[in-house]
């Protein structure tokens with residue numbers, strides 16, 4: 001087939017589009033700014049490569065927040081089960097880990113990516129690396145390359161240019177200017193799945209940066225007044241807090257802190273003990289024991305004990321009632337959120353209203369947009385990779401249907 005198809009952006013979204021097209025007999029060319037493909041996908045492998053999530057499909061869909069109805073057709077056609085089948089077809093079995101997260105057995109991205117690229121090349125997908133898209137003029141696509149500016153024209157273009165987090169891996173969000181110049185609506189790019197700044201004392205910061213805060217319950221009200229609460233684990237970082245529990249709620253916390261900064265949220269440092277139990281334990285006879293040794297008897301030590309010392313003066317620490325209340329309702333003040341460059345992923349992007357049901361630009365026939373560059377977000381947990389690859393499949397199948 002002679003159609004000149006370009007896929008610009010060699011992340012998982014673009015590669016999935018290439019897979020569907022090359023399986024159908026087309027020979028797409030994948031362009032990327034970087035010298036090698038899918039650097040963010042490879043980086044995801046360092047965390048175990050959480051491909052998808054094993055849970056009830058309605059719950060799975062709800063993870064995409066307001067974008068869920070727009071993404072539903074793509075996720076129906078490329079569900080978490082399809083993601084597992086996809087990996088299996090490349091020779092990689094998957095398993096369901098803790099809390100439903102799905103990983104390849106070896107938890108690595110590089111072997112899976114190698115097999116994927118091998119299959120794509122065998123099916124006539126071509127690759128042009130070190131080609132940074134810098135402009136789109138009528139039917140001309142301009143790329144900055146090591147040999148200078150190069151111009152191409154194509155019959156069909158699939159843009160899969162990613163968000164703006166971890167820009168060192170290739171996605172810098174510079175496409176926003178190119179598409180804005182075409183009159184397309186872009187929701188400002190913002191961080192999601194990111195950390196938050198907290199003003200700890202210097203002593204606390206030095207001692208506990210990098211320490212997990214396990215088995216705690218985080219609670220807050222979102223901008224609509226809905227109450228959220230979940231037990232999990234935080235990571236104390238040099239600047240504040242990060243980790244799964246924070247990432248799960250990063251969208252709601254970002255929205256709230258944009259309205260109200262600093263933002264107070266509540267931690268229950270002993271969610272499996274009642275207030276009365278704690279009061280009783282802390283009111284028991286201390287004898288000659290130091291306060292730290294006494295607290296240790298009830299499991300109050302390390303980072304949790306030091307957090308208490310961050311908010312209560314020395315005199316108040318020996319008031320069992322106040323200490324118990326503080327442990328159950330610890331006030332954590334989030335000052336601001338971390339920049340997009342440090343976030344796991346990007347919120348905002350090309351608005352869905354620019355796109356038709358196949359993710360083709362309504363105003364530019366033959367130009368599709370997919371992946372993290374679109375205006376949606378989801379927590380970590382495998383929802384991101386499933387979301388972007390599902391869109392790659394949706395756009396490529398939309399193209400194929402339009403040919404038949």
Ligand SMILES: Cc1cc2nc3c(=O)[nH]c(=O)nc-3n(C[C@H](O)[C@H](O)[C@H](O)COP(=O)(O)OP(=O)(O)OC[C@H]3O[C@@H](n4cnc5c(N)ncnc54)[C@H](O)[C@@H]3O)c2cc1C
Pocket residue numbers: 008009010011012013014031032033034037038039040041043044045047048049050051052131132133134160161162163165166169170171172173174175343344345370371372373381382383384385386388
């Ligand atoms: C540290 C980390 C760990 C992660 N772990 C997981 C995980 O375990 N599970 C999960 O579901 N998700 C995870 N993610 C998120 C996931 O990797 C991304 O959501 C996904 O890679 C986005 O896919 P994409 O194809 O839309 O964009 P990208 O993967 O960002 O790919 C876009 C490509 O476009 C290229 N590009 C950008 N601009 C241009 C241009 N102007 N010209 C040419 N090429 C360009 C880039 O070089 C890049 O190769 C992780 C992210 C990070 C940062």
